[in-house]
Amino acid sequence: MNEKIKIGVVGCGEFSINFIRLFLKHPLVESVCVADNIPEKAKNFGEMFNVSYYDSFEKMLEADINAVAIFTPRHTHGPFVIKALQCGKNVYSAVPMASEITHCQEIVELVKKTGLVYMMGETCIYYPCSIFCKQKYESGEMGNFVYGEAQYHHDISHFSEHHRNDLKAIGVPPFFYPTHSLSMVLSATGSYATKVTAFGYNDVEDDPVFKKGVNIWDNTISNAFSLMRLANGGVIRINECRRIGAKAPSSYISAFYGTKGGYQFSNAQHIFNVSDCVNPIAMTENSDLPDFKQRVANHEWQWDSYAPIQDHRRLPKEYESLENGHMASHKFLIDDFCRAAYNHTLPTVNAWVAARYTIPGLVAFESVKRDGQPLDIPDCGEPPIE
Numbered sequence: 001m002n003e004k005i006k007i008g009v010v011g012c013g014e015f016s017i018n019f020i021r022l023f024l025k026h027p028l029v030e031s032v033c034v035a036d037n038i039p040e041k042a043k044n045f046g047e048m049f050n051v052s053y054y055d056s057f058e059k060m061l062e063a064d065i066n067a068v069a070i071f072t073p074r075h076t077h078g079p080f081v082i083k084a085l086q087c088g089k090n091v092y093s094a095v096p097m098a099s100e101i102t103h104c105q106e107i108v109e110l111v112k113k114t115g116l117v118y119m120m121g122e123t124c125i126y127y128p129c130s131i132f133c134k135q136k137y138e139s140g141e142m143g144n145f146v147y148g149e150a151q152y153h154h155d156i157s158h159f160s161e162h163h164r165n166d167l168k169a170i171g172v173p174p175f176f177y178p179t180h181s182l183s184m185v186l187s188a189t190g191s192y193a194t195k196v197t198a199f200g201y202n203d204v205e206d207d208p209v210f211k212k213g214v215n216i217w218d219n220t221i222s223n224a225f226s227l228m229r230l231a232n233g234g235v236i237r238i239n240e241c242r243r244i245g246a247k248a249p250s251s252y253i254s255a256f257y258g259t260k261g262g263y264q265f266s267n268a269q270h271i272f273n274v275s276d277c278v279n280p281i282a283m284t285e286n287s288d289l290p291d292f293k294q295r296v297a298n299h300e301w302q303w304d305s306y307a308p309i310q311d312h313r314r315l316p317k318e319y320e321s322l323e324n325g326h327m328a329s330h331k332f333l334i335d336d337f338c339r340a341a342y343n344h345t346l347p348t349v350n351a352w353v354a355a356r357y358t359i360p361g362l363v364a365f366e367s368v369k370r371d372g373q374p375l376d377i378p379d380c381g382e383p384p385i386e
């Protein structure tokens with residue numbers, strides 16, 4: 001029997017606010033509660049949204065909920081997801097899936113065993129460039145996949161002060177957060193990475209972010225670059241850069257080539273004459289403004305406004321007045337999770353797919369540490385056919 005979703009959201013930080021609003025308004029959601037290990041944060045969110053609140057994840061798991069959404073720091077995701085699945089809850093988790101390969105594998109096994117829904121909230125598969133490449137590739141117009149390039153550029157100076165001051169966590173190895181760039185090309189090709197070679201840039205700046213003895217990984221690498229071989233014979237170049245003089249966009253496919261056609265990115269104009277379908281509508285409407293290029297370079301119009309290629313008509317009407325985020329992906333994420341948890345179906349980025357978007361980065365970091373040694377990437381296989 002289909003049961004409405006009673007969701008507990010853990011992590012009352014910067015990112016979860018918008019998603020709590022989306023859960024509260026979703027027609028398949030019956031109730032929402034929140035938790036944070038800083039009691040004032042839990043109380044603040046509880047009062048702001050008028051919902052029950054708890055000062056620990058464990059206490060929230062004992063409440064009357066059938067699903068959890070995890071918005072805590074990255075390195076906590078694996079253990080929290082495993083615990084929630086063991087307690088019989090469906091799980092929505094912010095990216096990445098986990099910081100250890102064994103945790104990714106355990107999550108896949110638990111989902112297989114329990115039949116529960118797990119979805120990783122990967123924003124970038126809903127980005128217009130990903131949808132465009134996927135549609136063109138699947139239609140056969142691009143021919144066989146040859147080569148792709150994607151990157152996630154997020155300079156440390158663009159993080160909030162709260163994150164920059166968290167010196168234990170801010171210096172995380174860039175390849176521990178590989179899902180934005182990997183998911184864009186992998187979702188388009190439908191393939192997965194089998195081998196990687198990677199190099200890192202040892203940070204030289206005069207601050208304590210990427211320094212030994214400061215962050216919990218003793219990591220000194222701020223930028224990392226990889227080449228991966230895919231199971232379909234193609235090759236991708238994936239970069240994860242956190243000390244880089246780039247402002248916007250942060251996550252994007254820069255090139256995607258098949259034997260018959262390709263997609264190339266340039267800031268406000270996509271070669272292949274696709275600007276109108278992949279650019280946010282608000283950007284196209286404002287293209288006559290004198291400071292148009294400046295505004296595009298500053299990432300204006302790329303938060304809330306849909307691009308024509310994103311099919312937002314399928315979203316609940318209750319969402320119309322709510323804020324969106326990350327190239328208008330947030331509403332698709334929560335709608336996809338709620339439908340999957342309610343209908344007991346496989347969500348878009350299910351456990352098997354999430355493992356393919358996460359594990360290659362963890363292996364790439366190992367290759368960085370071994371000065372580019374090519375390494376095989378373990379694969380968890382395909383999800384069961386429904």
Ligand SMILES: NC(=O)c1ccc[n+]([C@@H]2O[C@H](COP(=O)([O-])OP(=O)(O)OC[C@H]3O[C@@H](n4cnc5c(N)ncnc54)[C@H](O)[C@@H]3O)[C@@H](O)[C@H]2O)c1
Pocket residue numbers: 010011012013014015016035036037038041056057070071072073074076094095096121122123326
């Ligand atoms: N585009 C994207 O997909 C995207 C963008 C931003 C953030 N994120 C992800 O969202 C997550 C949260 O990011 P954020 O910016 O909100 O971080 P944040 O630091 O603002 O919030 C994290 C919250 O978790 C709480 N917390 C930490 N450890 C906890 C524990 N053991 N038990 C309970 N609560 C705990 C903290 O007190 C804090 O309130 C991160 O994993 C990040 O990777 C994804």
